[in-house]
Amino acid sequence: MVLGGPPPKTLITPALFSRPLPTPHTGRRGRQARTHQPGTPLPVWGVGRGREKRAGVRVLGGGDLPGAKFAPSPDTLREVPTLRQLLAEARPLLAATPFGAPPREALLLLGHVLGWSEAQVLARGETEVPEAAEARFRDLLARRLTGEPTAYLLGEREFWRRSFQVDSRVLIPRPETEHLVEEALAETLPDRPWILDVGAGSGILAVTLALEISGARVAATDLSAGALAVTAGNARRLGAAVRLVRTDLTAGLDLARFDLVVSNPPYIDPAEAPSLSPEVRDFEPALALFAPGSGDSVLARLFAECAALRPGVRLAVEIGFGQLGAARRHAESAGLEFLRVRNDYAGIPRVLVLQRR
Numbered sequence: 566m567v568l569g570g571p572p573p574k575t576l577i578t579p580a581l582f583s584r585p586l587p588t589p590h591t592g593r594r595g596r597q598a599r600t601h602q603p604g605t606p607l608p609v610w611g612v613g614r615g616r617e618k619r620a621g622v623r624v625l626g627g628g629d630l631p632g633a634k635f636a637p638s639p640d641t642l643r644e645v646p647t648l649r650q651l652l653a654e655a656r657p658l659l660a661a662t663p664f665g666a667p668p669r670e671a672l673l674l675l676g677h678v679l680g681w682s683e684a685q686v687l688a689r690g691e692t693e694v695p696e697a698a699e700a701r702f703r704d705l706l707a708r709r710l711t712g713e714p715t716a717y718l719l720g721e722r723e724f725w726r727r728s729f730q731v732d733s734r735v736l737i738p739r740p741e742t743e744h745l746v747e748e749a750l751a752e753t754l755p756d757r758p759w760i761l762d763v764g765a766g767s768g769i770l771a772v773t774l775a776l777e778i779s780g781a782r783v784a785a786t787d788l789s790a791g792a793l794a795v796t797a798g799n800a801r802r803l804g805a806a807v808r809l810v811r812t813d814l815t816a817g818l819d820l821a822r823f824d825l826v827v828s829n830p831p832y833i834d835p836a837e838a839p840s841l842s843p844e845v846r847d848f849e850p851a852l853a854l855f856a857p858g859s860g861d862s863v864l865a866r867l868f869a870e871c872a873a874l875r876p877g878v879r880l881a882v883e884i885g886f887g888q889l890g891a892a893r894r895h896a897e898s899a900g901l902e903f904l905r906v907r908n909d910y911a912g913i914p915r916v917l918v919l920q921r922r
């Protein structure tokens with residue numbers, strides 16, 4: 566018996582996955598789908614000239630199998646990497662991106678592909694990765710290296726302790742938008758209040774308020790049909806009743822019915838686009854980011870429409886960096902009284918609470 570040496574490798578079998586293995590992906594790496602199934606004996610193929618031994622795959626010369634005529638497939642010459650090897654390969658690539666992707670994201674992507682937690686991936690570093698999972702991981706990594714945000718690759722982002730599904734049709738939820746929820750929850754509202762979310766996106770505000778405020782009746786608008794589809798999916802999955810309206814801001818709605826309005830409208834000036842991170846500028850929807858003309862144009866229109874609220878009804882709205890002065894001026898001219906402003910984690914004025922005079 567031989568003692569010592571490297572720990573034995575584990576071959577992942579489908580039974581170890583908490584969800585089915587992704588289907589073999591061949592696109593970006595230009596491979597053909599292999600026929601070998603993880604967990605079954607590895608194939609032995611002839612390769613013509615020479616003889617190779619690669620980790621996890623026995624490759625024999627044609628002469629090893631008498632009489633056999635082989636059509637060698639390079640696809641069968643597969644290194645079987647361990648989790649640790651894939652992580653070691655990916656981390657420096659992420660760290661070298663011009664947008665400074667955290668190397669830890671390698672763990673997130675690998676865990677996502679395997680259906681494992683980060684801790685599980687770390688603890689099982691010597692586990693061999695089946696080809697389909699490796700291909701899926703490499704595909705996600707390649708997309709991440711182009712700047713595609715991790716939230717889109719994972720298909721979800723947490724907000725207010727719930728997981729929201731996101732894709733390229735919606736803005737990725739930002740932590741500072743939780744301040745808007747805090748301000749909304751601090752309001753005293755009538756029983757079964759009507760709440761309106763303008764510019765729903767993934768539905769984080771509408772769904773969160775519908776679930777956090779007992780008896781709330783929530784409506785959400787968006788100009789984007791794609792965004793409303795994402796809101797609908799999140800509302801259904803999280804068990805929130807939200808009425809969806811595809812419209813320009815509040816057009817067509819009877820604002821006098823609502824007891825609270827919340828909104829995180831687009832507020833970036835299009836002139837600032839060149840200075841944005843490519844992760845944001847090139848991947849998140851322009852409709853969600855940019856206010857046409859100038860950064861405060863949507864805020865100004867929204868405030869003007871909120872003149873139709875009942876006196877005393879409040880509006881909690883997220884604003885951009887440096888927009889407090891302009892937002893207060895627009896509010897004043899729309900008959901909305903400034904009540905308070907909430908700074909974000911960076912100390913930037915971020916959420917404005919206004920009241921219809």
Ligand SMILES: C[S@@+](CC[C@H](N)C(=O)[O-])C[C@H]1O[C@@H](n2cnc3c(N)ncnc32)[C@H](O)[C@@H]1O
Nearest residue numbers: 736764765766787788789813814829830831853
């Ligand atoms: C900054 S995103 C906010 C999304 C979500 N509420 C959040 O906080 O993550 C703004 C949203 O407003 C929508 N939007 C942009 N212009 C609009 C308009 N004129 N009327 C209605 N919705 C609009 C966009 O499609 C986008 O979903």
